[in-house]
Amino acid sequence: MKREGPVALLMISGFLYIISVIVASPAMEPVAATLDDWYKVVVGFINLVGVISLTQVNGRAVLRRSEGWFYNAILLVVLYGYIILGLVGGLHNVAFNLIYDNILTPILMTIFSTLTFWIGSAAYRAFRAKNADAAILLVAAVVVMIGRVTLGSAISPAIPKAAEWILNFPTVAGMRAIEMSAAIGGIVLALRMITGLERSFMGFD
Amino acid sequence: MIKEGMVLTFILELIMGIALLVVVKRARAGKKIPVIHEIPGLKALEEAVGRATEMGAPIMFVPGKGDLADAQTYAALPVLEYVAKSCAEYDTRIIVPLGVAVVYPVAEAVTRQAFQVSGKGDAYRETDVRFINEQNWAWAAGINGIMEREKVSAQILFGAFWAESLFLAEAGNRAGAMQIAGTASTSQIPFFVAACDYTLIGQEIFAASAYLNPEPSTTGGLVVQDWGKMLGLVLVLLGSILVTLGSNAIAELMLK
Numbered sequence: 001m002k003r004e005g006p007v008a009l010l011m012i013s014g015f016l017y018i019i020s021v022i023v024a025s026p027a028m029e030p031v032a033a034t035l036d037d038w039y040k041v042v043v044g045f046i047n048l049v050g051v052i053s054l055t056q057v058n059g060r061a062v063l064r065r066s067e068g069w070f071y072n073a074i075l076l077v078v079l080y081g082y083i084i085l086g087l088v089g090g091l092h093n094v095a096f097n098l099i100y101d102n103i104l105t106p107i108l109m110t111i112f113s114t115l116t117f118w119i120g121s122a123a124y125r126a127f128r129a130k131n132a133d134a135a136i137l138l139v140a141a142v143v144v145m146i147g148r149v150t151l152g153s154a155i156s157p158a159i160p161k162a163a164e165w166i167l168n169f170p171t172v173a174g175m176r177a178i179e180m181s182a183a184i185g186g187i188v189l190a191l192r193m194i195t196g197l198e199r200s201f202m203g204f205d
Numbered sequence: 206m207i208k209e210g211m212v213l214t215f216i217l218e219l220i221m222g223i224a225l226l227v228v229v230k231r232a233r234a235g236k237k238i239p240v241i242h243e244i245p246g247l248k249a250l251e252e253a254v255g256r257a258t259e260m261g262a263p264i265m266f267v268p269g270k271g272d273l274a275d276a277q278t279y280a281a282l283p284v285l286e287y288v289a290k291s292c293a294e295y296d297t298r299i300i301v302p303l304g305v306a307v308v309y310p311v312a313e314a315v316t317r318q319a320f321q322v323s324g325k326g327d328a329y330r331e332t333d334v335r336f337i338n339e340q341n342w343a344w345a346a347g348i349n350g351i352m353e354r355e356k357v358s359a360q361i362l363f364g365a366f367w368a369e370s371l372f373l374a375e376a377g378n379r380a381g382a383m384q385i386a387g388t389a390s391t392s393q394i395p396f397f398v399a400a401c402d403y404t405l406i407g408q409e410i411f412a413a414s415a416y417l418n419p420e421p422s423t424t425g426g427l428v429v430q431d432w433g434k435m436l437g438l439v440l441v442l443l444g445s446i447l448v449t450l451g452s453n454a455i456a457e458l459m460l461k
Binding site: 054111126 | 206207208209211214215217218221222225226229272273274276277279280282283286303306307309310311314315331332335336337339340342343345346354368371372374375378389391394395396398399400406407408410411412414418422423425426427429430433434437
């Protein structure tokens with residue numbers, strides 16, 4: 001029952017969801033919305049599991065005085081401090097929002113901005129013309145990059161047009177092929193799950 | 206009865222559902238089904254575990270940033286199961302940093318089960334499957350930190366990724382880790398191709414389960430997946446020809 005129960009529940013809810021999306025019936029109308037709401041409730045509750053995981057990993061590091069335990073301690077203080085601040089002062093609490101807007105957001109944006117440099121190093125490796133494929137990639141990338149700035153049209157009006165063509169035709173064709181095949185893969189995976197053929201995600205075969 | 210715009214979806218899903226059950230039944234009866242071609246990126250998973258074992262360093266498995274409503278997350282879990290089993294067999298440590306709380310208990314159950322099935326339940330470290338953060342940059346920074354501190358030998362990135370994909374892959378590259386990625390997030394594929402040793406593109410990640418665990422239900426699913434692609438290709442070609450001849454029949458069928 002420990003195994004059959006979840007599989008049966010998945011099959012029933014999966015079939016109900018598909019029917020409610022496809023069939024136009026007032027009786028089926030609220031099914032998908034209700035299942036979506038249940039999912040949101042479960043997700044909200046499971047955030048607590050995430051907090052427990054963070055506490056376990058970082059608490060253990062602090063108790064064992066592992067290397068860098070001080071940072072684990074800071075994480076725990078910040079985690080629980082911010083939870084308490086939110087619970088006591090509410091979401092419109094000035095300090096709560098001040099920390100979010102003026103400390104957390106700039107830190108996250110700083111990490112985001114480092115992406116510029118990562119793109120540079122990745123592009124350098126990808127655009128080295130080691131073989132015919134890489135050479136085509138290099139030529140296409142140079143045309144697109146130059147074609148998207150004023151330098152492209154200053155050199156020749158054909159360059160921006162070539163850049164547009166590369167973006168609108170070969171790129172879109174390739175992307176749509178990948179998207180279509182992935183969507184079909186997703187449909188088959190979903191069918192395997194709701195027919196009970198795929199169970200690996202449940203932690204048992 | 207059927208909602209507007211859903212007729213073709215309903216027909217295709219019905220055909221694929223019936224085909225799946227028929228092919229799986231045939232495969233279970235021992236009848237011949239097509240052979241699965243090799244995917245280099247999946248074959249390289251063994252190499253990644255071998256490398257980690259030789260170096261005595263851990264492997265990092267990142268199951269993407271998708272939640273449990275994302276098919277890519279489910280495609281990543283059988284790969285996690287396979288890698289965790291291999292790691293358990295060779296006494297190699299596996300670290301699974303999660304950026305979605307709802308995926309955490311599932312990934313934890315899959316990894317724990319993989320260790321137990323391999324007879325190494327005691328070797329499973331519950332703090333190695335850990336939740337980092339829901340915010341993608343904080344999650345990516347956390348993974349970067351683990352990569353540097355633990356001297357990870359191989360990084361496997363499987364599932365749905367967004368802007369953090371290059372951050373993760375370049376961090377792995379800088380740390381000298383062998384990297385295998387797989388995603389159907391089209392905007393992130395170029396970054397993985399540029400930064401990783403092997404990249405599985407689009408539907409290949411959904412084929413992973415059949416390749417790593419070849420049994421009737423998985424190989425049958427892969428066969429139906431290929432038939433679905435062929436059917437899609439036929440519809441595209443037919444639609445293109447008909448539009449060229451001045452008919453919108455296929456487009457109209459899709460809107461019904």
